[in-house]
Amino acid sequence: MALELKNTSLKELAKLYDYISMCTHCGNCKYGYEWGKTANFAAMLCVQGDKFHFDSYRGSRGKSAIAKGLLSNKLQWSDAVAHVLFTCTGCGACQQMCETDIKPYILRMFEALRSEAWKQNVAIPEGIKKWSSTIGVNRNPYLEKHENRLDWLPSSIRSSLPKKAEYIYFAGCTASYRQKNVALATVKLLQKLKVDFTVSEDEWCCASPLLRTGQYDLAKEFVEHNKELPEKYGASGFITTCAGCYRTLSRDYKMDPPEGYTDKFGKMENVKVIHTIQLIEEMLNKGEIEFTGSFNNTVTYHDPCHLGRHAEVYEAPRNVLKAIPGVNLVEMYRNRKFSFCCGAGGGVRGGFADYSLETSAKRVREAESTGASVLTSTCPFCWRNLTDAIEMIKSPLKMVDIVEIIEPIVKRK
Numbered sequence: 001m002a003l004e005l006k007n008t009s010l011k012e013l014a015k016l017y018d019y020i021s022m023c024t025h026c027g028n029c030k031y032g033y034e035w036g037k038t039a040n041f042a043a044m045l046c047v048q049g050d051k052f053h054f055d056s057y058r059g060s061r062g063k064s065a066i067a068k069g070l071l072s073n074k075l076q077w078s079d080a081v082a083h084v085l086f087t088c089t090g091c092g093a094c095q096q097m098c099e100t101d102i103k104p105y106i107l108r109m110f111e112a113l114r115s116e117a118w119k120q121n122v123a124i125p126e127g128i129k130k131w132s133s134t135i136g137v138n139r140n141p142y143l144e145k146h147e148n149r150l151d152w153l154p155s156s157i158r159s160s161l162p163k164k165a166e167y168i169y170f171a172g173c174t175a176s177y178r179q180k181n182v183a184l185a186t187v188k189l190l191q192k193l194k195v196d197f198t199v200s201e202d203e204w205c206c207a208s209p210l211l212r213t214g215q216y217d218l219a220k221e222f223v224e225h226n227k228e229l230p231e232k233y234g235a236s237g238f239i240t241t242c243a244g245c246y247r248t249l250s251r252d253y254k255m256d257p258p259e260g261y262t263d264k265f266g267k268m269e270n271v272k273v274i275h276t277i278q279l280i281e282e283m284l285n286k287g288e289i290e291f292t293g294s295f296n297n298t299v300t301y302h303d304p305c306h307l308g309r310h311a312e313v314y315e316a317p318r319n320v321l322k323a324i325p326g327v328n329l330v331e332m333y334r335n336r337k338f339s340f341c342c343g344a345g346g347g348v349r350g351g352f353a354d355y356s357l358e359t360s361a362k363r364v365r366e367a368e369s370t371g372a373s374v375l376t377s378t379c380p381f382c383w384r385n386l387t388d389a390i391e392m393i394k395s396p397l398k399m400v401d402i403v404e405i406i407e408p409i410v411k412r413k
């Protein structure tokens, strides 16, 4: 039966009507599987379905049914609907599995649903409401003061950075206020590698948490501000160490609707966005990097959803790890496009901390099962959630970002 568009007041959702109609409810998005090529693979990839079990929580099928129900006036808004919408981490595993024409717009549909939820009298998670009420002043979702954003950067390094440079290192909120170890290791590494970069005195949140939770009006100010930074610093690009910043700057700032948001915020044109791990791989391939030591450990790599499934950067981190002397890289069963989310994304860490950590603990257990002693990744937000889970379940694993592994044992040739 054709979907009838009866509720046109849901403007953000109605824009995606044609795509939402294309969901056939086949249910492919509820599991991860692949048959044939080298070996068969099957596993649960949806963190939300793994926790809440009911069909509406599992993959995109339930969410597209909700969207259809709301658009056709067959379903009314309720706290239960809001719970389904806000417990999804936006990991993208369901989008990965879909084989119909709605596929490119699935995550966008989730964000549109959330943006509509803010306008209804339904239970938006308190943790999300809390940071959202102050981000317009603080410019970060951690309730920290904007003027303290660069506290992670030692004054000796800060004073040595140029006023104009080829790249701006965009540290992001998590590395600026929480995982300062990752930000510091990154600037030390970039200096060692003689990369022409600087750090902005006025970086704001990239807007990832706002976009992922459907807060478009607030996001606009942030995108418009950050978009101007390259011109101010004479830069041609941004370097990020955060997977979320990478996804947002490289896709949300650049992609046109219906997948992207350039209709709302304008387009960031002629600005390169590169993740640190891509930069390192590039330099390795050009023979510009030399290792001066080794990292003698068995290591397993966690694919951040925003770098992996969202941006399809799977091999660069693995190629870099394999190039480090002493590293024995072993894979978790769920890896690359079939990775399992750390549980932090989509506002879930702020909105449902216990569920977020429970998810992260599942990932840590999977990492333990490889026999690795070190768990590594390329995202400070994953670092935080996985480290908290390691501490919670008293895992023997040590969490280290790849930049932290490399920085002490590398030099520019």
Ligand code: SF4
Binding pocket: 022, 023, 024, 025, 026, 027, 028, 029, 030, 059, 060, 061, 064, 097, 098, 099, 100, 102, 103, 106
């Ligand atoms: S979102 Fe895609 S995979 Fe999921 S039920 Fe709809 S058509 Fe099938």
Ligand code: SF4
Binding pocket: 045, 046, 047, 048, 049, 057, 058, 059, 060, 087, 088, 089, 090, 091, 092, 093, 094, 095
């Ligand atoms: S994005 Fe991830 S958590 Fe959300 S429904 Fe899809 S698979 Fe589940």
